[in-house]
Amino acid sequence: MARTVNVNFRMDSELKKNMEQVCQEMGLSMTAAFTIFAKTVTREKRIPFEVSADPFYSASNMRHLQKAIADLNAGKGVEHELIED
Template sequence: MAQTMVNFRMDEDLKKNMEQVCADMGLSMTTAFTIFAKTVARERRIPFEVSADPFYSESNIRHLEKVVSGIEAGTAKIAEHDIIEVD
């Protein structure tokens, strides 16, 4: 089977993280992408659910960053509440 080169751009930190995860599983990134490509070709679908998790929306991330900044600066007002135990 003839081989071909595929090039694409990726965030540098994402690439490093993926390389580490692949190494932890005993895979190279090439092997991981080949597994992905073979699954897409065989099943004619993305082999995982693609959805927009509202937790990661830009507005929520900005809100969380603001809260974290307030906590770090000691200016955040954090409300306490009782823990409700459920049997």
């Protein structure tokens, strides 16, 4: 049997608490859940779920927002009325 080692990383305390609760509901420890994840990544050579970024933070959108801010600061922007939701 392979020798086991400790792996340490940081996460938000609320996230950890929620993860522990979900793992417990599935009858798993967090160690077992992360081991399943690591074995799946190793076997499949991929993250076993989709990882994507919010398009709001894309480079092109950030350039657009920076230009809009510069235009507003230069008095060239268009102001809109606030809409009550």
